Structure formats: C-alpha cells, structure tokens
Amino acid sequence: MKELFKKWDSISLIKRIVAGLIIGAVLGVVLPQLTVLKILGSLFTGALKAVAPVLVFVLVMSSLASAKGEGTGNMKTVIFLYIFSTLIAAIAAVIFSFAFPTQLVFTDAAESAAPSGVGQVIQTVLLNAVSNPIGSIVNANYIGVLTWAAIFGIALKKASETTKTMLSNLADAIAQAVHWVISFAPFGILGLVFETVSTNGLDIFVNYGKLILVLVSCMLFIALITNPLIVFFATKKNPYPLVFTCIKESGITAFFTRSSAANIPMNMALCEKLGLNEDNYSVSIPLGATINMNGAAVTITVMTLAAVNTLGISIDIPSAIILSIIASISACGASGVAGGSLLLIPLACSLFGISNDIAMQVVGVGFIIGVIQDSVETALNSSADVLFTATAEYYRKRKNGEAFEMVKK
Secondary structure, three states: HHHHHHHHOOHHHHHHHHHHHHHHHHHHOOOOHHHHHHHHHHHHHHHHHHHHHHHHHHHHHHHHOOOOOHHHHHHHHHHHHHHHHHHHHHHHHHHHHHOOOOOOOOOOOOOOOOOHHHHHHHHHHHHHHHOOOOHHHHHHHHHHHHHHHHHHHHHHHHOOOHHEEEEHHHHHHHHHHHHHOOOHHHHHHHHHHHHHHHHOOOHHHHHHHHHHHHHHHHHHHHHHHHHHHHHHHOOOOOEEEHHHHHHHHHHHHHHHOOOOOOOOOHHHHHHHEEEEEEHHHHHHHHHHHHHHHHHHHHHHHHHHHHHHHOOOOOOOOHHHHHHHHHHHHHHOHHHHOOOOOHHHHHHHHHOOOHHHHHHHHHHHHHHHOHHHHHHHHHHHHHHHHHHHHHHHHHHHHHHHOOOOOOOOO
C-alpha cells in the first residue's frame, strides 16, 4: 500500500487531474445514472471550503506578526493590478458586446434580492469587514477573515518569539492539511465533471450558444491578451510561461470547483511553488478572491448590454464607459453579495432605466448558463490572483535591479 501511495505521488498532480477530468466526462456521458460519483466532487469542494478560511486567518495573522516588511510592500502594486485589470476587463466586454451584439430569451425572474446601488455594495463590504471573527471563519466571509487576521497579526507584532513560533508552526500544520486535501483533487474533479456532464449534457450550448460564446471569448481574451500585456509592461519579460502556469495549476481546478474561496489553498500552494514571498501572498491571494474580479466585470457588462439590445435601447460610448466603471466597482464587491456577479447585473441595468423585474429575468438567464459562465469566470478570476501577485513581486525586483525568473524550472 505504501508503495502504491509513493507511485501515486510521483505522478504530476496536473496529469492526475486531467485523468480525473477525462474519466468523469466519459462516465457522465456513458453512465449518467451512476450518481454516487457526485459525492466525490461535493466532498472535495466541501473540504477545501472548510479549511480555506482557517488557513487564511492563521497564515495572514502569522505572516503579519512575524513580517519584517519585505513582502507587504508589494500590496499597493497588487491592489492596483487587481483593480486596473478589472477595469480593462469591463472595457473589453463593452467592445465585445458592440462587435457581437446578443439578445436574450427571458425566463422567470430569479428570487434572490439584488443590491439597489453601488452604495449598498460598499455598505455590505464594510459590514462584512467588522463581522464577528469566529462567525467570519464559519461563514467563509473572507473580508471579515482578512480584517480580523490583519488586526490580530499587527497586535501580535510585539508578542514574544515563542508566541510567533507557535503561530508559525500552526500555520505550517494547517498548510500540510491543505496539501493532503489537494492530493485528492483528481477524485474531486472526477466527481465534479461527472455531475456537470450527467446533469446538463450538451443542451446548454443550444439555446444560449451565442451569448455563451461572447462571454467565454471575452474572458479568454482577458486571460490570453490583456492580462499578459499588463504583466509584460510590469516585468519587461515574456509573460506567457507564467500565464500558462497559472491557468494550468490554478485555473483548471477553479473551473470545476466554481469557487474562488475553495481555490485559495491551491493558489497558495502555487505561490509557494513559484518561490514568492509568503508575507505577500498570504494576504494578496485571499484579498484577490474578494476584489480581483476580471470575469465578474465581463459577466456584468455583457449580460447588461445583452438586455439593452433585447429591449432595443440605444446607448452611446460615454454610457458604455460609465457602465465599465460601474461594472468594475460592482465586481470588486461581488464576493460580499449573495449570488456573486449575477445579482449585481440589476445594478448595472438600472443605468439604462431597465426595471428590476426585467433585470432579474436577465439574472435568471445567467443562472441557466451559469454552469459554463461561472466556471470560466472563476477560472479567470482565481488564476489572475496568482498572476498579479507574482507580477507585483517581479515588478519590485525589476525596479530594484534584482534578477528573477518568471517561472522557476
């Protein structure tokens, strides 16, 4: 048995995940009645979601308590990259929507309540920041987790070295538990793919094919063109080895878990593999899961303009630019609103005088195509968290004249 585990570990995790993906897809088509396999996906996603808030809380607290200031100096650059790339994504979505206009077939309205304005989004974020720290961990409220971890971490800077060592050992223990969970990723992916294929089949591509194509094409454009350009201008090096590494080792798992929060442990493991500063990524990765929302900005913009086209509303370029700004601000608050990016669509629709009843029908369409839209969106968002965390560190090294490799061999 021990030899079997050694052989299992000797195989690349990505190869194991790809094998699980293929097996899950085949079984979903050939044996859709084998529903017991769905539990594998639920167990894997559940384990990641359960351990991620604890990992973030302890790791951020430990890093800030022991930090010497080397990594945390990158945070301004990371936040700028997150927000700037989200704005660029929204602008790209406007261009795609004008170039390839789409229309919707309205369905029943979604039942969840949407926020009434940007102010409500900001209010929600601020209230989440001061939520009970234990409750924040239990409910996976990452804004609250980050806030309290930062407060406790700074407060512990004057603690004894013994206390700091204990925190560091606790963080290492939780990180090891996360590595054990991640080792089961191939089985989790198998279950998630099986559930997607056996439940939805290929019918989802028929009724909303053009809308899905515009959304996915725009997100691929962001992932493969605009984000790499941002990385190039910051590092002055070929960005694609880093881009493809992030997509392969972060984007694939995020695509199937459909949860940026669940992918936090995977992203932290990738940052460690890239040799990045732990003081930096222990904060920037969970922060990215809350404010780095390239894919959400695309979804909000494309879905809103599809509703505008369906209703025959004429819009000009200034209005589209305002929509880009609203989509970017809204996307950064998506994690603080139940339903994520879809329930922020009515906020953007209100810019064009579209009633909430109609806007919520647009949300209903979003839920129908969500199995594809949300998967690609999460893959883009989560992989970009690592991409820009690494970019910020490489940018600092370039400015200081230090040598660096984009991807360690």
